[in-house]
Amino acid sequence: MGTTCGLTIDPIYRYVRAIVICVILLPCIQLSLGAKTRHFKWEVEYKYWSPDCIENIVMAINGQFPGPTIRAKVGDTINVELTNKLSTEGVVIHWHGIRQTGTPWADGTASISQCAINPGETYTYRFKVDKPGTYFYHGHLGMQRSAGLYGSLIVDLAEGEKEPFYYDGELNLLLSDWWHKNTHDQEIGLFTNPFRWVGESQSLLINGRGQYNCSLAAKFSSNTSISQCKLRGTEQCAPMILHVLPNKTYRLRLASATSLASLNLAIGNHKMLVVEADGNYVQPFEVDDLDIYSGESYSVLLTTNQDPSNNYWLSIGVRGRLPQTPQGLTILNYKPNSASKLPISAPPITPNHKMLVVEADGNYVQPFEVDDLDIYSGESYSVLLTTNQDPSNNYWLSIGVRGRLPQTPQGLTILNYKPNSASKLPISAPPITPVWNDYNHSKAFTNKILALMGTPKPPVNHDRRIILLNTQNKINGYTKWALNNVSLVLPPTPYLGSIKYGLKNAFDQKNPPENFDSINYDVTKPPVNPNSTYGNGVYMLGFNTTVDVILQNANALNANVSEIHPWHLHGHDFWVLGYGDGKFSAENDEKKLNLKNPPLRNSAIIFPYGWTALRFVADNPGVWAFHCHIEPHLHMGMGVVFAEGVDRLSTIPNEGLTCGLTGKKFSGQKN
Amino acid sequence: MGTTCGLTIDPIYRYVRAIVICVILLPCIQLSLGAKTRHFKWEVEYKYWSPDCIENIVMAINGQFPGPTIRAKVGDTINVELTNKLSTEGVVIHWHGIRQTGTPWADGTASISQCAINPGETYTYRFKVDKPGTYFYHGHLGMQRSAGLYGSLIVDLAEGEKEPFYYDGELNLLLSDWWHKNTHDQEIGLFTNPFRWVGESQSLLINGRGQYNCSLAAKFSSNTSISQCKLRGTEQCAPMILHVLPNKTYRLRLASATSLASLNLAIGNHKMLVVEADGNYVQPFEVDDLDIYSGESYSVLLTTNQDPSNNYWLSIGVRGRLPQTPQGLTILNYKPNSASKLPISAPPITPNHKMLVVEADGNYVQPFEVDDLDIYSGESYSVLLTTNQDPSNNYWLSIGVRGRLPQTPQGLTILNYKPNSASKLPISAPPITPVWNDYNHSKAFTNKILALMGTPKPPVNHDRRIILLNTQNKINGYTKWALNNVSLVLPPTPYLGSIKYGLKNAFDQKNPPENFDSINYDVTKPPVNPNSTYGNGVYMLGFNTTVDVILQNANALNANVSEIHPWHLHGHDFWVLGYGDGKFSAENDEKKLNLKNPPLRNSAIIFPYGWTALRFVADNPGVWAFHCHIEPHLHMGMGVVFAEGVDRLSTIPNEGLTCGLTGKKFSGQKN
Structure with a gap:
């Protein structure tokens, strides 16, 4: 197998055809002449690290x-020899946003494009980068x-090519969220009945750096319990300061590798001009703040046109998730008042009643009086309550969560206008993140993203339309996510091998459902029948056909809950034809789809109770995951698998297929 | 490939030869006639569990x-279809004590007998049990x-056979130790520089049950901070009560799956008669208490001849490890006293000086006075000390560990004489575990273990003697264990496959060292040159040769430290020819070796600064691990690999070899 200029060629004719093709495609030759192969040797292992000033364990590459960061030019070949130095776990790395044209085996998705690399073994990822842009890479197995298995991948234009915008310098920010509970424990919770959820992240990280036990902006906070960070700058959690010169234009490359969080990014006093999304140019538009969902990337231009004697904040904050567990409340009804009479004051901050603690865990204790009582999981108490307050009122009894930050604090760093000292704090508080559920704000931003003129346009018609209803479900009491009532469970044999070799026992050969009962299903209510089924079938796409996917959001298991899901497609960019509220209607919504200048992307969100329409051409032989990029959602089944033109792949390297039924086949066993 | 009566036969001649052999070997046929194949379908996954009343995560099999427990009869075939339901980790199960005659691929040691089973995949262990006894099974990958991946495996005599002792009933106890820190984190600490050690286990478990936050015997304890357990009996941590009738004899089967702990077991008021060790009968001897090291198993006979109106304790406690971190001490030298003048009183329980706390983590605090101060990892304080005490004395400044149990508490359960209520507590305190470093007590016990008459005797001469110096070492600053200065790192390709297929790149083809510089090496001192090397070479043993192994203990890295190591051999029983103190001397010690009635075992310990001499016949075609059974020690390199007669294995199932270079070979790649 040989790949030349992005085309796959039969080995026997390789030499001759390569010459012919490259002579015909002159620009291609020019690229190839300047192109390099960039070699990397990486070792993955766990390492103690303090991403947010609290020591924990991260997945590190070469100890970092x-x-x-991988930096390459269009036309270059990336060659990463990845060695698994873990003790018991497999590993893969997915090159997020790279389409892997002609190299679907290098996509780095366990169970889809390859077997996980076993401990002690090395797998070589070798692929071309054929489009400039802001990308990243990350693990694609388990959690x-x-x-922490992620890093940046930046593709610059080929030598001599020019971006459609000007900038003086560049800053690269990889955003993520971070929990103190280890990911193995988090994952087991997902597969437990009743479901156990880790809750909101403890920290947000900018280039792997956050601060949990202090704040860079404490002096601007009304919360006096947060201390001002005193960092020397050499700590693993010290912020990466963004050094800039006044009156210049900088390209900020942003990518979100978050596990869960939808983020909003803002820079104090500065506007940003959005110019790139997911490795595609967009019609430039100016914003005060920017939403970035897991799996997305952007470039924004920042002009340092503010008072040069100050420094400024760059902040990221969580969107789209209720920031804290609300208090539990009941009413202490002083009879004969009506129980429905609300207390006259707010739930206790300064309570009216004292309590006398007399028993703990079945043992009498020396009685002592308290205003409030901490009660931890597994504990029991008896307290004596004397009803000695104004009998004409009722009173609140409240419980609230302790020992956990009520919400994930903002991630912060400083835009340092040189020659100011980087340690000079900005003069005002960091930008405030918009309210978590201000979806109008988010939609306004999303709707501004349109393709830059000259971007390829979508085919006018689609050959096939797959409608995917996104629902939260139950299977045998376990909480799951499902598409058209099928919750994805990946098989042990990678699809790329099982399809290529026709191993029909490797996965369900029936096509998964193309639609749901859209007439009767009420997307605004919890599912009437929440029971779902496991599945691992594949949407087999006709090669070179145009495929529409309508992602249809719905209500989750609890009433009045519908979450944002950022969907990511491997192996392709798609056109985002439009977003809408409620149930997608071919009759009403079809004509509103944007076929003129829809943005090309590899990620798109669905808003609560809304739909999103995507279109792509199935022109890349391989098997490709399409899934919610929220890591726990994917593991709870929120994904589907597309396959196209696998029969056109003359050779698939067996190196990545020595597991499951392909492994059995190679070793001469019966499948 | 077919296995008949324990012999491996070429498939083509199988039928004819099987008849011939089985006619010749009549007893074999008799066994086969009564023998069964026992089928098990197991799924391994993580599960929330409360082994010691504190919720944690365990590796469970079928949710247990x-x-x-596997229970079979001699001659039976065990058939376990093991499915890996983990998300990212491989898994294997080793059948500890089963020699796997003719089925070395079923030994369940990752990197040696098979590839780890990948997530989602199933591997079938199929092997014969050919010797009655008390065994167990456990994971043999990572930690x-x-x-928690362990369970009991009991092999009963074949129908009609009789044990050489009588008993009325049987009780089966599987012993283990348990930490609250998860094993992934523990393991990363082992591979960190500087070394991070998890410390002593939080609990000891009997059949997976212990009590951390309370004690069954609190009412007998002088420590009033420990509460009496109040368990209903249905909790996962409720002790498994041993119900017995008065004036009967019970066989207690004991096996230790501990990760670290050497245990001592005793039963209040009762003596025990030791009759079996590691699946071999021993000359019966009576003991008050019994040492059991990780990897060992015993049967003891217990006669319920005590006051039938009472219940009695069964206790296990830790041996051989310093039970707590000693205080750190320095001297507050009141000048002009000599700094070498010792304080007149013990280190502070009631201190002489008060301290005024004035600063915490770089912030001034409201000053407050204390007698002592808690300081947690990462904290800093300033305290003011006024030297207002008797100036003619010096004073201690001490630091001691808080928030951790100073030692692992005893594991307890109750021997319930029926018809007493099981909840009736014994009338006196549980048996006291001998002092941790009373090695004379341990040696006295160990030296009593001799083969029962009729046990096969060792060959009088050895063909080869391998002397293995056990040392703690450093490699690039990492703490390791090594044998003759080689610290084992297992390769990704299982030896059984790489030797069978002659894959010379799979491991170091050089023989590892047979000896150390025994003339110059001082085993009583820390190593002069602690630097060691990694290795993965194999001791290739001539088939049917008699091999002696002398395990030579030495001083660890710190002065005056030499640990107990329980060594376990796969694929064989060995004769334990003797134990001695100091350096083994062929001249002086050879003649003391016991060739008359040495016990046959699969595990043997080396005492601090001592040696242990073992002999076995290399008559079992396969590749066999020989290693310290303390799990962290094995992962730090404390093991060697023996191979014998692999060329005699006509067929090795490829099922377990689809990884590493064998996987590559099967898939047609170059190695």
């Missing part, structure tokens, strides 16, 4: 967290991305 | 912890044994 985040992993090393290894959440564990 | 410990795993299901999966410590994570």
Whole structure:
């Protein structure tokens, strides 16, 4: 197998055809002449690290967290020899946003494009980068991305090519979220009945750096319990300061590898001009702040046109998730008042009643009086309550969560206008993140993203339309996510091998459902029948056909809950034809789809109770995951698998297929 | 490939030869006639569990912890279809004490007998049990044994056969130790520089049950901070009560799957008669208490001849390890006293000086006075000390560990004489575990273990003697264990496959060292040159030769430290020819070796600064691990690999070899 200029060629004719093709495609030759192969030798292992000033364990590459940044030029070949130095776990790395044209085996998705690399073994990822842009890479097995297996991948234009915008310098920010509970424990919770959820992340990280036990901006906070960070700058959690010169234009490359969080990014006093999304140019538009969902990347231009005697904040904050567990409340009804009479004051901050603690865990204790009582999991108490307050009122009894930050604090760093000292704090508080559920703000931003003129346009018609209803479900009491009532469970044999070799026992050969009962299903209510089924079938796409996917959001298991899901497609960019509220209607919504200048992307979100329409051409032989990029959601089944033109791949390297039924086949066993 | 009566036969001649052999070997046929194949379908996964009343995560089999007990008869075939339901980790199970005659691929040691089973995949262990006795099974990859992957395997005599002792009933106890820190984190600490050690286990478990936050025997304890357990009996941590009738004899089967702990077991008021060790009968001897090291098993006979109106304790406690971190001490030298003048009183329990706390973590605090101060990792304080005490004395400044149990508490359960209520507590305190470093007590016990008459005797002469110096070492600053200065790192390709297929790149083809510089090496001192090397070479043993192994203990890295190591051999029983103190001397010690009635075992310890002499016949074609059974020690390199007669294995199932270079070979790649 040989790959030349992005085309796959039969080995026997390789030499001759390569010459013919490259002579015909002159620009291609020019690229190839300047192109390099960039070699990397990486070792993945766990390492103690303090991403947010609290020591924990991260997945490191060559001892670094985040992993090393790959920087290449269009036309280059990336060659990463990845050695698994873990003790018991497999590992893979996915090159997020790279389409892997002609090299689907290098996509780095366990169970889809390859077997996980076993401990002690080395697998070589070798692929071309054919489009400039801001990308990243990350683990794609279990919760290894959440564990810190990620890094930046930046593709510059080929020598002599020019970006459609000007900038003086560049800053590269990889955003992520971070938990103190280890990812193995988090993952087991997902597969437990009743479901156990880790909750919101403890920290947000910018280039792997955050601060949990202090704040860079404490002096601007009304919360006096947060201390001002005193960092020397050499700590693993010290912020990466963004050094800039006044009156220049900088390209900020942003990518979100978060496990869960939807983020909003803002820079104090500065506007940003959005110019790139997911490795595609967009019609430039100016914003005060920017939403970035897991799996997305952007470039924004920042002009340092503010008072040069100050420094400024860059902040990221969580969007789209209720920031804290609300208090539990009941009413202490002083009879004969009506129980429905609300207390006259707010739930206790300064309570009216004292309590006398007399028993703990079945043992009498020396009685002592308290205003409030901490009660931890597994504990029991008896307290004596004397109803000695104004009998004309009722009173609140409240419980609230302790010992956990009520919400994930903002991630912060400083935009340092030189020659100011980097340690000079900005003069005002960091930008405030918009309210978590201000979806109008988010939609306004999303709707501004349109393709730059000259971007390829989508085919006018689709050959096939797959409608995917996104629902939260139950299977045997376990909480799952499902598409058209099928919750994805990946098989042990990678699809790329089982399809290529026709191993029909490797996965369900029936096509998964193309639609749901859209007439009767009420997307605004919890599912009437929440029971779902496991599945691992594949959407077999006709080669070179145009495929529409309508992602249809719905209500989750609890009433009045519908979450944002950022969907990511491997092996392709798609056109985002439009977003809408409620149930997608071919009749009403079809004509509103944007076929004029829809943005090309590899990631798109669905808003609560809304739909999103995507279109792509199935022109890349391989098997490709399409899934919610929230890591726990994917593991709870929120993904589907597309396959196209696998029969056109003359050779698939067996190196990545020595597991499952392909492994059995190679070793001469019966499948 | 077919296995008949324990012999491996070429498939083509199988039928004819099987008849011939079985006619010749009549007893073999008799066994086969009564023998069964016992089928098990197991799924391994992580599960929330409370082994010691504190919720944690265990490796469970079919949702159980410990795993299901296998009970079979001599001659039976065990058939376990093991499915890996983990998300990212491989898994294997080793059948500890089963020699796997003719089925070395079923030994369940990752990197040696097979590839780890990948997530989602199933591997079938199929092997014969050919010797009655008390065995167990456990994970043999990473720290999966410590994570709880273990269970009992009991082989009864074939129908009509009789044990050489009588008993009325049987009780089966599988012993283990348990940490609250998860095993992934523990393991990363082992591979960190500087070394991080998890410390002593939080609990000891009997059949997977212990009590951390309370004690069954609190009412007998002088420590009033420990509460009496109040368990209903249905809790996962409720002790498994041993119900017995008065004036009967019970066989207690004991096996230790501990990760670290050497245990001592005793039963209040009762003596025990030791009759079996590691699946071999021993000359019966009576003891008050019994040492059992990791990897060992025993049967003892217990006669319920005590006051039948009472219940009695069964206790296990830790031996051989310093039970707590000693205080750190320095002297506050009141000048002009000599600094060498010792304080007149013990280190502070009631201190002489008060301290005024004035600063915490770089912030001034409201000053407050204390007698002592808690300081947690990462904290800093300033305290003011006024030297207002008797100036003619010096004073201690001491630091001691807080928040951790100073030593692992005893594991306890109750021997319930029926018809007493099981909840009736014994009338006196549980048996006291001998002092941790009373090695004379341990040696006295060990030296009593001799083969029962009729046990096969060792060959009088050895063909080869391998002397293995056990040392703690450093490699690039990492703490390791080594044998003759080689620290074992297992390769990704299982030896059984790489030797069978002659894959010379799979491991170091040079023989590892047979000896050390025994003339100059001082085993009583830390190593002069602690630097060691990694290795993965194999001791290639001539088939059917008699091999002696002399395990030579030495001083660890710190002065005056030499640990107990329980060594376990796969694929064989060995004769334990003797134990001695100091350096083994062929001249002086050879003649003391016991060739008359040495016990046959699969595990043997080396005492601090001592040696142990073992002999076995290399008559079992396969590749066999020989290693310290302390799980962290094995992972730090404390093991060697023996191979014998691999060329005699006509067929090795490829099922377990689809990884590493064998996987590459099968898939047609170059090695």
